Amino acid sequence: MEAIDICADCGVRDRALCGSLSDAELATLNRLGRRRHVARDETIAWAGDDNIVCANLLSGVLKLSAAATDGREQTVGLLYPADFVGTPFAEQVDFTITALTDAELCVFPREPFERVLGDHAAMERLLLQRVLAALGEARGRMFSLARGSAGEKVAGFLLDMARRAATSGCRATPQGPLTFDLPLSRGETAAVLGLTIETASRQIRKLERDQIIALPGGRAVTILDMAALEARAQA
Amino acid sequence: MEAIDICADCGVRDRALCGSLSDAELATLNRLGRRRHVARDETIAWAGDDNIVCANLLSGVLKLSAAATDGREQTVGLLYPADFVGTPFAEQVDFTITALTDAELCVFPREPFERVLGDHAAMERLLLQRVLAALGEARGRMFSLARGSAGEKVAGFLLDMARRAATSGCRATPQGPLTFDLPLSRGETAAVLGLTIETASRQIRKLERDQIIALPGGRAVTILDMAALEARAQA
DNA sequence: CGGTCCGTTGACTCTAATCAACCTGGGTGG
DNA sequence: CCACCCAGGTTGATTAGAGTCAACGGACCG
Structure with a gap:
């Protein structure tokens, strides 16, 4: 983990949530965020853990998965660069997050990030739109999985x-x-x-x-x- | 359809999104909304339709469903009283919405409703939280459907x-x-x-x-x- | 009284899971 | 350099579980 010196070198700056922020506003997030590299197969958070962080995915592919006690497992979502990672406002992590490839994240502590969200309506709206899109995608996949x-x-x-x-x-x-x-x-x-x-x-x-x-x-x-x-x- | 005279007789006032609004703010929505009764088995919107409206569900149960051309069909969500109905910011309806029981809705035209959302951060946040919860629920059901x-x-x-x-x-x-x-x-x-x-x-x-x-x-x-x-x- | 819709039950089929080998390529160590 | 090893992938044989097809019963309704 290292502090983010500058978002200028961020490959997803224009596509990620931060794209909604001015340079000045970006500075706020900047102070909050830390770059983190995760290796292939590394798990970032386990279902049931305290929900500590959110992040933007800079590079790589992550999976969200649910598992039963008997070992059955189902991948319930894939995350790609510029996607938002994590669930604001939740006390616990509800799906295990694992890297399918080496990946790079821009990580924010959850509660401070929620406060930033509140101060930046444009970003909150963008997040809402993404979550709505993810919901539609999840429901579409429900059809495919079931039928x-x-x-x-x-x-x-x-x-x-x-x-x-x-x-x-x-x-x-x-x-x-x-x-x-x-x-x-x-x-x-x-x-x-x-x-x-x-x-x-x-x-x-x-x-x-x-x-x-x-x-x-x-x-x-x-x-x-x-x-x-x-x-x-x-x- | 009839104009809403007063939200006071609304059975879900405290649990629905509008719960975040003051009486004065409620007046704005009030002017926008219309009560609508739908009969059992009536379809409110078909997947692929233009996305015209959002609503609060006052009573009854609705289903969201996806269908293939060959007739296979999967229910991808159920909606209960006080739930929010519809998908703001989407141009098209992506899942067919049908009443499983007689139901009563408080219907808003989509685009004006989106503007109201923008003016009321508390309501937008509440919606975000609900959509996040729905996403978690959908993903959990993906596990059950698949495994x-x-x-x-x-x-x-x-x-x-x-x-x-x-x-x-x-x-x-x-x-x-x-x-x-x-x-x-x-x-x-x-x-x-x-x-x-x-x-x-x-x-x-x-x-x-x-x-x-x-x-x-x-x-x-x-x-x-x-x-x-x-x-x-x-x- | 007849008809229809919903739920139930039985007989059979068929898809995908399971169990078991086996192959292949890349990396390691002798 | 070569033999070995191992993970990932493939293939085959068999099985289990849900789907399909068909028939029937009861409740409700006209």
Whole structure:
């Protein structure tokens, strides 16, 4: 952890919540925040912990997960750069937050951050809009988890990841075959989709056999037939 | 639809968002709002519609649902009296809103309501807190939908409904056997839990056979063994 | 009295989970 | 340099649990 000298070097300054602040206002947050690096697989907060901090995610991918006592686990959300991390106003953390890749955070102590929120209506509104969007996304995923077949879940997941990759960091033209790296292992993918590793793997290989995607190696995925993939994703 | 003469006769005044407003401020909303009665099974808004209105729910139960083109449907949220209905700042309705019982709403045109929100930080904050709570609830349900067995889903659902009934309208002491009416049919229950009608029915009857609940008739449920029910709900 | 809706039950099917091997690539240590 | 090891991924065989299809019963309603 280190103090934030300056937000100027922040790669997500324009997309994160802080984008709503003037330079002067930013100074307030600046004094509050600390940069923190987290390693892959490191857990930032456990469900049930006291809710101490909020953060902006600067780089990397985080997951939110719920677990039962018997070991069953479900990923209930993924967080990407510029996303807001944490739950203001809650006394306890309700979902475990874990890094899926090395990640960098801009961390704020929760209660002081809540006070800053109160003083900056524009930022509070932006947060409200993001939480509303997250709620809509969570509800949409409820449909997929409850009613989707394994094939639909996997196809929809690859589409999501492709769309996200296309908006930054894609390796090819959006027109031709699109190649990108999944940030998740098979196991992590299965945890997101409510499947087992085996089922996730089988469905992915099936898409490959059907010439809808190619798997060039590592975690790379190439989408060969976007229309067919969309057809398999249905909802 | 009729103009709201006075909020004084509002049964949820203290629990709804408006609870954050002074009498004077309430007058602003008052001019904006209209009472609306909706009948059981009536749909207030369809997914994809222009997002015209928000509301407070005064009485009754609403559901939010997502549907696929092939007819599959999933209830992604339930709304109870004093809950806020709708999604500010969204251009389109993203989940169909339908009344599960006769219901009464206090309806506001969306954009004027958003302006009122901006002028009343306390109300905006209250909304933010509610949306955060709804997000947590949605994510928790994601776990249940994706990983829960039919038995766990049904047990958890009955516990939820019992808790809700206990906080108002229960028919017995919280100590002894607790009896309440489900506001939902088997089909609606199944739609919430991501099950079929038949599976929901079988699991409910199984709880009855196992002496954990009794079914006195109609939609009434009596919880005979709360501890056993909780054990079956697991997460 | 007939009809319809809701809930229940039974028989059967089918999808995805489970259990068990096995492969593969990358890293390590002899 | 090569043999080994190990995690992640894949594949196959089997099973369990919920879905599907079908029929039936009772309550309510006209």
